[in-house]
């Protein structure tokens with residue numbers, strides 16, 4: 001499928017979840033085997049022949065394709081979760097939101113020293129979430145992190161929040 005065809009499946013929802021936000025609803029990309037396979041092929045394309053030990057998905061929409069990427073790349077899958085969801089011992093990092101702070105957690109032993117990690121989320125917006133996740137993965141021992149997204153809101157300059165090699169398939 002072309003980028004244009006895939007973009008036509010993503011629905012713009014104005015003023016959700018707050019006034020002034022145009023929410024990109026990726027639900028349609030989950031709907032058929034054909035679409036899912038095409039998205040997974042495009043997301044994994046840059047890593048063919050490269051070492052990926054672990055795919056880390058960010059709660060919650062990062063779990064959806066993240067798990068399929070791990071299956072395709074024959075890698076381990078781990079969850080990066082919002083606070084208080086994972087049994088310990090955990091590693092935690094806090095980050096600034098537009099208004100206030102939030103944090104992300106992983107299980108301490110989920111990454112082995114020197115693991116190469118593919119970080120996956122559905123959307124790269126301001127980049128705050130991904131930057132915090134990268135900090136966490138490096139703290140846990142990852143030697144290299146690749147950042148990977150279905151959709152990137154380029155006008156928010158999220159890539160500027162981190163220096164890791166970044167791949168997204170639908171650019172806005």
Ligand SMILES: O=P(O)(O)OC[C@H]1O[C@H](OP(=O)(O)OP(=O)(O)O)[C@H](O)[C@@H]1O
Pocket residue numbers: 058059060061062121122123124125126127128129130158
């Ligand atoms: O680049 P940023 O500005 O940090 O925004 C991107 C994050 O925002 C969304 O998550 P949300 O908090 O809506 O959680 P969800 O996946 O559970 O819906 C999205 O899934 C990313 O994780």
Ligand SMILES: Nc1ncnc2[nH]cnc12
Pocket residue numbers: 021022023024025123125126
């Ligand atoms: N505009 C948006 N649509 C969907 N998910 C998002 N996460 C952050 N911004 C978003």
